Every structure is written in structure tokens, then in C-alpha cells.
Amino acid sequence: xxxxxxxxxxxxxxxxxxxxxxxxxxxxxxxxxxxxxxxxxxxxxxxxxxxxxxxxxxxxxxxxxxxxxxxxxxxxxxxxxxxxxxxxxxxxxxxxxxxxxxxxxxxxxxx
Amino acid sequence: xxxxxxxxxxxxxxxxxxxxxxxxxxxxxxxxxxxxxxxxxxxxxxxxxxxxxxxxxxxxxxxxxxxxxxxxxxxxxxxxxxxxxxxxxxxxxxxxxxxxxxxxxxxxxxxxxxx
Numbered sequence: 001x002x003x004x005x006x007x008x009x010x011x012x013x014x015x016x017x018x019x020x021x022x023x024x025x026x027x028x029x030x031x032x033x034x035x036x037x038x039x040x041x042x043x044x045x046x047x048x049x050x051x052x053x054x055x056x057x058x059x060x061x062x063x064x065x066x067x068x069x070x071x072x073x074x075x076x077x078x079x080x081x082x083x084x085x086x087x088x089x090x091x092x093x094x095x096x097x098x099x100x101x102x103x104x105x106x107x108x109x110x111x
Numbered sequence: 112x113x114x115x116x117x118x119x120x121x122x123x124x125x126x127x128x129x130x131x132x133x134x135x136x137x138x139x140x141x142x143x144x145x146x147x148x149x150x151x152x153x154x155x156x157x158x159x160x161x162x163x164x165x166x167x168x169x170x171x172x173x174x175x176x177x178x179x180x181x182x183x184x185x186x187x188x189x190x191x192x193x194x195x196x197x198x199x200x201x202x203x204x205x206x207x208x209x210x211x212x213x214x215x216x217x218x219x220x221x222x223x224x225x226x
Contacts, residue, residue, distance in 0.1 A: 004153075032212050044154070044202065044217040051212045089153050098144050098170070099204075099215055101153030 002027045006090045006102035013080055013109050021075040021105045023064075023090035031092040033057075033066050033073040034099065038087045047075075047088070080109045113137065115218035117203050123224045124193055132188045132221045136205030143186050144215060145178055148200040157201075160186060161209055193225045 007022040025031065035047040035057070048057030053068035062077045073090060090102040116135045124130050136143050142161050146154035156170040163183040171177070175193075180186040190197055200222050204215040 034214075036217075043219040044204075046214050046216070049214060091153070093212075093215075098146070098156035098159055098167070099154070101155070103151070103153050 002031070002092060002094050002100045004090050004092055004100055004102035006088075006105055008103070009087075009106040011105060011107045013107070015082055015109055015111050016079045017109075019075070019077040019080045019084075019107070021088055021090075021107070023073045023075065023102060025071050025073065025090075025092050027071075027092055027094050027100075029094050031094045033064070034091045034093070035062070035064055035073070035075050036089040036091060036101075038089065038104075040086070044089070080107070082109045082111055085109045115203055115205055115216055117201075117218040117221050119221060120219060121222045121224075123226065125226050126193060126195060128193055129189065129191045130193055130223065132190075132201050132203075132223070134186045134188070134203030134205075134218060136184065136186070136203070137207075137216055138184075140205035140207050140216075142206045142209055142213070142215075143180055144204045144206075145186070145188050146202040146204065148202055148220070150199075154202050157188070190223075193223075195225050198223055198225045 032051045034049045036044045037047045048059040050057040050066035056065045087104045091099045144159040145157040148154040158168040160180040175191045178188045200220045202220045204217045206213040206215045
């Protein structure tokens with residue numbers, strides 16, 4: 001079945017550091033790929049998405065590129081801020097199906 | 112508000128009691144999904160609806176769990192004879208259409224604690 005594997009956290013970075021959170025997937029067909037973020041005390045919010053190979057999703061300085069050849073959708077940000085501290089979830093959707101999520105990666109950014 | 116709402120936000124119940132969790136999707140959204148999220152894990156699928164029709168309930172853990180969406184809008188997830196292992200965050204999401212490109216928008220969740 002479909003699955004998502006993302007790097008385990010927690011990840012602790014200093015402000016303005018470069019962020020990469022790895023995500024790889026296994027899916028039938030051509031899934032859409034998503035990154036969701038959960039800030040402390042809040043619900044899940046869509047951060048960005050990509051719906052076909054080589055698409056790049058971007059939002060709030062975060063980027064991720066849909067790489068079909070490596071089945072990856074790594075999340076990157078060039079300069080993190082304290083306000084980026086949250087749990088990040090990679091997810092996929094293969095069709096008229098529910099999302100399949102990774103286990104989440106907790107990011108802590110310290111000033 | 113324009114987002115997905117869930118009620119109650121927190122529910123504490125005693126083992127053996129029945130609970131009903133409510134989800135009010137974004138107006139006009141066709142699809143509605145229920146997920147369960149254990150601490151430190153990603154959400155896991157329970158069931159989903161297109162309009163009022165339940166499309167897939169393969170994620171429901173057992174027959175104590177049921178869901179309905181009778182008028183294609185508000186949905187209720189019911190857990191009968193609750194057990195401690197049912198304690199989790201229950202999340203509802205809705206999407207405008209039925210394509211895999213459609214974004215699912217999540218509500219704030221209901222934190223269920225079974226004593």
C-alpha cells in the first residue's frame with residue numbers, strides 16, 4: 001500500500017539556519033504530494049503541495065520539489081525563524097482516497 | 112467562520128460510555144474525511160464521505176466505530192462502549208472535490224480521553 005517515510009526528529013536549529021526535512025514515498029499511480037504543518041496548540045494547516053512530477057510547491061519561504069525518479073518531496077527553507085517551530089507532516093494522495101501521512105518531524109528553532 | 116469546525120474540542124469520558132464527535136465542513140465541500148492521530152504519530156484514516164455516501168470505512172478499527180453524514184454536510188463519528196485505547200485526537204477534514212489534487216482542510220480536532 002501507499003506509504004510515506006520522513007526523517008525522524010526532533011530537529012533543532014539556530015535562527016537563520018538552512019532547513020531540510022527529508023520525505024520519500026511509495027505509491028501506486030501518480031499521487032499528489034503535500035506538506036502540512038502543525039503549530040503548537042493549533043490544527044493541521046496545508047503548507048504547500050505539488051500535483052505532478054517536477055512541480056515545485058512553495059509558501060512562506062518553504063519549498064519542495066516533486067521528484068518522481070527518487071520518489072521524494074523534501075522540504076527546504078533557506079533561513080528558519082523561531083516562528084517556524086512546529087511539527088511538519090509529509091503526505092500523499094493517490095486518488096479519491098484519504099491522505100497517507102508520515103509520522104511527522106518536530107522542528108525547534110532557537111534564537 | 113469559513114473553516115472546518117469540530118465539537119467538542121475536548122471530551123473526557125469513562126470507559127464504556129458512548130461518545131459522538133461532530134464535524135462541520137467548509138460550506139459546499141463535497142468530501143469529508145475522518146482521521147485519528149495518536150501522540151507522536153501522523154493522522155491515520157478512519158472513513159470518508161462524498162456527499163452523504165460513505166465511500167470507504169476500511170480504517171474504522173472495529174464495529175464500535177461508526178460515522179454518518181445524512182444530509183451531505185455535517186458528519187458525526189460515534190464510538191460506542193469506549194475503551195482506553197480509543198483515547199486520541201480525532202481530526203476531520205473536507206475538500207471541495209473528489210480529485211487527488213484537491214486540498215483537504217482540517218478542523219482543530221477533538222481530543223478524546225477515555226478514563
